[in-house]
Amino acid sequence: MSEIKAITGGVYLVIDPAMERSLLLSKLAAALKAGLAAVQLWNNSLAGTNKLEYIATVSGLCAAYNVPLFIDNEWELLVESPFLDGVHFDAIPNDYELIKRHISRPFLAGITCSGDVDVVRWADKNRLHYVSFCAMFPSLSAGSCTIVTPSTVKQAKEITTLPLIVSGGITPDNMLDLKRQTPFDGIAVISGIMSAANPYHEVLRYKNALTKNYNNYENQYDK
Structure with a gap:
């Protein structure tokens, strides 16, 4: 595996393996072309899915753009697959030191x-690579996530220098107001991109809102 690209911010796309595969791969390819910071494979595989084969297929698209691929929670798959770059935990794992020994290679977390x-303090102490906040707004994709206040994200910024990623109901429009309330480095999105008719265009809308570059992006990037 080539050197892993660090997470610093930007658009972090979460994909649902329960989506019809050819449609998912088509939308993912378009989103990658627009420029993603990372891709996470959500732990929602259909029964009978060959996870290792699925990971290899998705990794082939991500690797072409040097975009790291994360697995949701199932860190054991990093041991089995060389095509995963990292793991995203939904909660503090039991015995993180043991997990690192099992994986036995560099990985993002x-x-x-x-x-x-x-x-946040645990993540900072254990030198993880980012912290994600779920959910900033109500969202079907965010499931049972607790609503997080902007003041909590602001407090986290005072605790750690790790990149802070906000998620849950984020749109290019409500992101603008959220940025006025608290600093953050990136956004994590599922349906806002993967349910869009034009994922390429949607990624650019999110990126432009994130960087405050709003000038005529529809004309500049419309495909």
Whole structure:
């Protein structure tokens, strides 16, 4: 595996393996072309799915753009597959030192904080690569995530220098107001991109909102 690209911010796309595969791969390819920071394979595989083969297929698309591929929670798959670059934890795992020994190779790691800044402190102490906050707004994709206040994200920024990723109901429009309330480095999106008719265009809308570059992006990037 080539050198892993660090997470610094940008658009972090979460994909649902329960989506029809050819449609998912088509939408993912379009999103990657627009420029993603990372891709996470959600732990929602259909019964009978060959996870290792699925990971290899998705990795082939991500690797072409040097975009790291994460697995959701199932860190054991990093042992079995050389095509995964990292793992995203939904909560503080049991015995993280043991997990690192089992994986036995460099990997990226991030974690969800649902409003408990002690999770941020743990991530900072254990040198994870980012912290994600779920959910900033109500969202079907966010499931049972607790709504996180902007003040919590702001507090986390004072605790750690790790990149902070916000998620849950994020749109290019509500992101603007959220940026006025708290600093953050990136966004994680599922349906906002993967349910769009034109994922390429949607990624650019998110990126432009994230960087405050709003000038005529529809004309510049419309495909």
